[in-house]
Amino acid sequence: MKKIIFLLAVFLGACSSAPQGAVLPILAQPTAYLDPLSYPTAQVELAAPNQTASGIDVRMERASVEGKSVNADVCFTLPDTSDWGVFSANLAYGGILVEEYGSTLVSLQEPATGLTGLRCDTLTFIVPPDADLSNVTITINSIAAIPREGEYCSVYMPKIQQAMLVRGIGITLDCVDVSGAPAMQIISLPPDMTQAQAEEIVYSDEFYSVKGPWVFSFHLAQ
Numbered sequence: 001m002k003k004i005i006f007l008l009a010v011f012l013g014a015c016s017s018a019p020q021g022a023v024l025p026i027l028a029q030p031t032a033y034l035d036p037l038s039y040p041t042a043q044v045e046l047a048a049p050n051q052t053a054s055g056i057d058v059r060m061e062r063a064s065v066e067g068k069s070v071n072a073d074v075c076f077t078l079p080d081t082s083d084w085g086v087f088s089a090n091l092a093y094g095g096i097l098v099e100e101y102g103s104t105l106v107s108l109q110e111p112a113t114g115l116t117g118l119r120c121d122t123l124t125f126i127v128p129p130d131a132d133l134s135n136v137t138i139t140i141n142s143i144a145a146i147p148r149e150g151e152y153c154s155v156y157m158p159k160i161q162q163a164m165l166v167r168g169i170g171i172t173l174d175c176v177d178v179s180g181a182p183a184m185q186i187i188s189l190p191p192d193m194t195q196a197q198a199e200e201i202v203y204s205d206e207f208y209s210v211k212g213p214w215v216f217s218f219h220l221a222q
Contacts, residue, residue: 078117082145144209
């Protein structure tokens with residue numbers, strides 16, 4: 001008993017004699033174990049990487065899964081010099097449809113005389129770690145060039161007005177000055193049409209988008 005008391009006193013004495021502000025060693029804490037199989041990594045090259053629709057060539061050469069991200073490298077020809085990008089896309093696997101995605105620009109080749117423009121992006125879809133990716137389909141529904149400031153007047157108004165004439169829709173457009181900047185406005189519409197209905201027609205994405213679809217199916221090993 002005396003021996004135990006003596007050793008305890010020595011230990012307490014050593015602690016009390018430690019310099020003020022000294023940091024005593026802390027034992028490393030155990031970290032959670034992450035099973036690498038829960039976050040698979042795989043890559044595949046597509047057997048049929050090219051799809052053409054509405055005069056636009058879309059190529060998806062490679063798809064991969066990294067953890068919870070399914071990535072697809074997509075390149076498509078540009079109709080003109082506007083700021084085109086993937087407007088609507090989805091990923092389908094095991095009866096599940098994922099419509100939210102991220103897009104990262106990889107490269108951009110502007111159209112030039114005698115040279116077709118080309119844009120390449122990486123599309124990223126988030127899926128659960130245990131998702132069955134043995135049968136995957138990525139569908140690009142449309143690409144679009146969202147109008148920049150002032151482009152409605154200079155670029156889109158003529159084509160929209162022409163479409164109204166061809167379809168026999170009595171909507172008349174004009175470009176007016178709003179706070180020192182040109183803006184497209186509806187100046188007349190059929191009596192049986194509301195302003196909201198006219199705006200839905202005029203500002204439809206059909207005038208700045210190209211619809212596909214472009215469909216790519218592949219298998220990603222688990």
